[in-house]
Amino acid sequence: MFNKMLSSIGIGNTKIDAQLDKQSYMAGETVRGKILVTGGKVEQEVDQIYLSVNTKYVKESDDKRFNVNVIMDKFKIAESFTIQPGESKEIPFSFILSPQTPLTIRDKNVWIDTGLDIKKAVDPGDIDYIQVNPSQLVNAVLKAVDSLGFKLIEVESKEVHRSFGKLPFVQEFEFKPRSGQYKGLLDEIELIFLPSEDQVEILMQIDRKARGLSGLFAEAMDQDESYVRFTVTNSDSSTVQETIQEIVNQNIH
Template sequence: MSFVNKLLASVGIGSATVDTKIFRSELVPGEEVEGIVQIRGGNVEQQIDSIYLSLYTTYELKKDDRRVREQIQIGRYRLTQSLVIRPNEGKEIPFSFELPLDTPLTIGKTKVWVRTGLDIKNAVDPADRDYISIVPTPLTGAIFHSLSQLGFRLRNADCEQAKGIFRNRLPFIQEFEFVPVRGPFRGKLDELEVVFFPKRQGIEVLMEVDRKARGFASLLAEALEMDESLVRFTVSEQDIPNLTEIIGSVISRYS
């Protein structure tokens, strides 16, 4: 029977299982993710070489002239060295790790999850997936609020493949697309695309200001994609009281 159990465990039947409990499912980039990993032994004793947590999201990229979505690992954390789990034994392993500052916000199509894996030799590694909600930091939230105050509405948000100078640690950027629905920029701009590059002391903001075509010259510029201006600036939490004025001034220079 023991041999049969070992054979079955090697293909995932009656083997150890894993379940991760994350204490808080809503977090901001840079915060600590805390929880416990619960392991339950199967029908036979098994050696677990390592327990690891991986942070995943998805992004859109172009492949063979098609737009596809791919999963990508944005962080990996090893919890323990090897251990032995006996039949039906239960173990709980606490964990804590820091969310990367460039973890995307779970807005629009973007999802973020933690995958827990057990590395077991000669067996199917059991795994568990737990989704978490990534919300704006106070500074990012203040930028969103300022754009709303200026009359912009968020139309779309997604993670897309980054190229050239826009590629940092990760092969994608999270782009937020706003449209002016009221206020001073309605009728002047078609849209405003915003990307955040978070730093320890603030956020570098990249804005692409898409001016509305007016007259033949503007229509020609739009046809040639010359009606867009790219601007970068940095803000910090000290700027929050004046953020609406700062952002409004930046956009006005290019609208």
Template sequence: MSILHKALASIGIGSATVETKLESSVYTGGDTIQGEVQIHGGNVEQQIDAIYLTLYTTYKGEINDTEFMKKAVIEKVQVTKPLTIQANEEKNIPFSFTLPIDTPVTIGRSQVWIKTNVDIPNAIDPKDEDYIEVQPSALVADILEEISNLGFRLREVECEQAPYHLQSHYPFVQEFEFIPTSGSFRGRLDEIEIIFTSQTPDYVEGMLQVDRKARSLGGVLAEAFEFDESHVKFSVNQSDIPNLHGTLHQLISKFS
């Protein structure tokens, strides 16, 4: 019977199961994620080589005019060394790791989740997935709020495959797309798009794309060939916060 149980466990029947419990489901980049992995032994003793927590998101890419969605790893953490789980035994493995500050914000289509993988030799590994809500860091939140205060409405947020010159440790960038609905930029711009290329708790770098509204035949032609778009790098630190509204207004005005 033991041999049969082992054979069944190797294909996932009567094998150990796993469930990850998080202390919270809402985080900000830079927060500490704490919780525990609960392992429930199956019908037979099993050796566990390692338990990994992998932080994932998805992003949109394009090949030959065909769009696709791809999964990307943001962070991977090993939470235990090799251990043995006895039949019907329960083990709770506590863990703690830092959520990267540049983890995508879960607005719009952007999703982030933690996948738990248990590495069991010669068996189908147990898995568990937990979706989390990720809020923007304080500086990014201030920037997004001030853009809204300038009369822009957030229309779409999406992770997209990063162009070569913007690729860093992730293969994607998160794009925030705004449209002017009031204020001085209404009627002058079609939209603005923002990506954040580098972040620390006290400093943010980004790229701003300003899409001007066509006002003449020449403007229509420029819009058709995307010559109406301007790109500019910007940076914000804590000392800029008191004047952030005026700084962003001046930055956008230069290209509108």
């Protein structure tokens, strides 16, 4: 009876440890691993084992900014079972990391939360941060922008009030011209990637540098910004730099 009471407050309870095959993935890749379950001091009934993919984004309210955690996906790994005192179970798992998973270029902002549901006890959990790299197509776009003389300044996930999918945020990539033909002509460009299985839709904001009184007036009226929406596919990966350059050139003046 005393051991059951301790388990109900998390002392001597069942423990879990999620072990991933690796720590670095591309968005859209399959994540594989195993969950080790170790029984505590008393027999316990486990209702389910679940994995969730989590991230965070910035929300603004009343001129204040704060981070919000969000579950992107949740997967049920195992049905109910009984774990005996000291018993060990090993449960393999696999799931596909959503193509919309934010990239971890500047921040550890994606983690996998593993949990057990146990009646009348504290539910044990385990958190593992992972690195999320761009897909080959998104990487081709990032390299193309870099080759055009832009430097990546900031990457941030921000709340959106219109739907770009099932998620309440988008990840913005801000670039400033460091060299080349756009230095002195543009203040910055911002990119948002909306990837799917074999293509990426791109939202681009082009911010022109103010030149003279007319330029300052346009900047004050937010008329110095252009917004472009276009799509690149896997077959476009070799020509994506030319595509982006053409779009930027069309929106400089």
